[in-house]
Amino acid sequence: MMAVATIERDAELMLRVRDGDTESFALLLERHRSPVIHFVYRMVQNQSVAEELAQEVFLRVYRSRANYEPTAKFTTWLFRIASHLALNWIRDRRHERGQESLDADTPDGMARQVSDHRMSKEQALVRESKFEEIRRAIHSLPEKQKAAVLMHKYEEMEYSQIAAVLECSESAVKSLLFRAYESLRARLAHMA
Amino acid sequence: MQNTRMTCPLQTDNADVLLDYCARSLDAERTAMLETHMKSCADCREMAAAQAEVWSAMDAYEAEPISADFDRKLYARIEEIDRVPAWERFWAPIREYLHGQPGWKPVLSIAAASAVLLVVIAVKNDVSQPAVEPASAIVDVNDVEQAEHVLEDLEMLRQFSDGNAADSGGANAQKEVI
Numbered sequence: 001m002m003a004v005a006t007i008e009r010d011a012e013l014m015l016r017v018r019d020g021d022t023e024s025f026a027l028l029l030e031r032h033r034s035p036v037i038h039f040v041y042r043m044v045q046n047q048s049v050a051e052e053l054a055q056e057v058f059l060r061v062y063r064s065r066a067n068y069e070p071t072a073k074f075t076t077w078l079f080r081i082a083s084h085l086a087l088n089w090i091r092d093r094r095h096e097r098g099q100e101s102l103d104a105d106t107p108d109g110m111a112r113q114v115s116d117h118r119m120s121k122e123q124a125l126v127r128e129s130k131f132e133e134i135r136r137a138i139h140s141l142p143e144k145q146k147a148a149v150l151m152h153k154y155e156e157m158e159y160s161q162i163a164a165v166l167e168c169s170e171s172a173v174k175s176l177l178f179r180a181y182e183s184l185r186a187r188l189a190h191m192a
Numbered sequence: 193m194q195n196t197r198m199t200c201p202l203q204t205d206n207a208d209v210l211l212d213y214c215a216r217s218l219d220a221e222r223t224a225m226l227e228t229h230m231k232s233c234a235d236c237r238e239m240a241a242a243q244a245e246v247w248s249a250m251d252a253y254e255a256e257p258i259s260a261d262f263d264r265k266l267y268a269r270i271e272e273i274d275r276v277p278a279w280e281r282f283w284a285p286i287r288e289y290l291h292g293q294p295g296w297k298p299v300l301s302i303a304a305a306s307a308v309l310l311v312v313i314a315v316k317n318d319v320s321q322p323a324v325e326p327a328s329a330i331v332d333v334n335d336v337e338q339a340e341h342v343l344e345d346l347e348m349l350r351q352f353s354d355g356n357a358a359d360s361g362g363a364n365a366q367k368e369v370i
Contacts, residue, residue, distance in 0.1 A: 029263065037262070038255035047256040055266050062270055127252065134253040152215070153250055159208070174208045181211060185242045188249045 010074035018065045025065075029058060032075070035155055036082050042150050043086035045139060053085045072164060079155070079165045083147050090143055137187040145180035148173055198225040202235050210236060214243040 010031070016024035036057055041050035060081050138146060147166060151157040159177075163170045201209040212218040213226050230237045276284070 029266070033262065034255075034258065037258050041255050042253065047259075050256075051259055051262055055262070055269060058266055059269055059273065063273060130249070130252045131254070134250055138250075138253065152211075153247070156215075156217075177211060178207050181243060181246060184246045184250075185239075188246045 011070035014061075014065070014068050014074055015070065017062070018068045025062060028061070028074075032078055033058075035075075036078060039079065039150055039155060040082055040086050042138065042154065043083070043143075043147060044089055045135060049089065053089060054082070056085055057082045073161065075157075076161055076164045079151065079157075080167070083165055087143055087147065134188060137184055140187070141180050141183060145176050145183075148176040149180045149184070152177055198222075198229040200229065200233055200236060201226070202233075202239065207239070210240050210243060213240060214247045 010028065013024040013028050017028065033054070037050055037054040040053045040057075041047055044050055044053065057078065061078065138149065141149065144166060148162050151162045151165065152159075157165070159170045159173045162177075163173045166173065166176075168176075201207055209218065209222065209226060213223060218226065226236070230240060
């Protein structure tokens with residue numbers, strides 16, 4: 001979980017960005033680049049789109065610097081922007097494709113090269129197949145459940161922060177997570 | 193003496209305790225209480241085991257490596273932003289938003305035309321009426337009809353836009369999510 005010192009550091013850096021310090025923006029980017037891109041990637045399941053959207057996230061942070069006030073956690077704000085952009089992208093794409101199921105997409109991850117040469121071909125195949133099954137299971141979740149699970153599992157966010165990002169109550173987040181993990185248990189329990 | 197018994201999380205709508213337990217984010221005291229409870233509760237035991245398996249399986253969903261030129265591209269875009277004049281920066285997001293709202297384009301044109309029309313009506317009334325007349329007496333029936341037509345057109349376009357949105361199924365339903 002994110003330490004208080006880290007939160008204060010982010011706010012402090014952002015206040016410096018507001019005052020025109022570009023070095024502080026670079027530090028913020030360094031600290032949050034990976035979490036944001038990884039979150040968006042798991043949401044949209046396409047690396048180039050994830051990077052494009054993540055750029056937009058940081059651009060929006062930069063554009064809003066003049067009006068920044070540290071009223072909430074910086075990461076809450078950051079992930080709120082990221083989830084809005086990802087959810088909008090998913091919605092637009094679904095709209096463009098006439099409600100066609102995205103589950104049929106060729107996953108970006110399938111094109112991944114197994115870079116670890118210590119891994120045997122068989123191990124690599126098992127790993128890829130496991131990856132693919134999890135990808136599909138997560139992708140099959142309703143969007144809001146998916147966002148909640150990704151923040152809970154991979155970003156280790158507390159319920160209150162997920163609630164703040166998704167702009168809902170903490171009990172709604174618990175309910176979203178319960179339903180999401182229930183679906184995932186049904187689909188993935190055999191994999192352990 | 194401290195109560196170390198826990199009521200069943202599944203029967204009291206507290207399944208998050210089991211999620212926290214599997215995520216290892218439950219404090220030591222409650223972990224001990226839950227483990228004691230699970231010894232006598234098969235449902236919680238089963239759910240915790242299945243959740244732990246899912247939790248561990250999800251570790252395999254690794255993210256992709258980030259492109260080496262991510263920062264370079266971002267800073268290039270930031271430079272572009274800094275070059276754009278302030279008024280353009282203000283207008284750009286509005287334009288971007290409207291660009292994605294095809295139904296709004298004709299409405300905007302009509303709204304602009306209506307605004308011009310209303311200004312013309314106001315000016316005409318100001319000029320054509322004697323200064324001593326009270327404001328309520330300077331209403332021109334034709335102008336009112338014209339304004340009503342414009343409003344009707346706007347309403348028709350709004351319904352048309354709504355119709356389009358309805359045709360696109362749940363596209364707008366996602367708005368509710370955020």
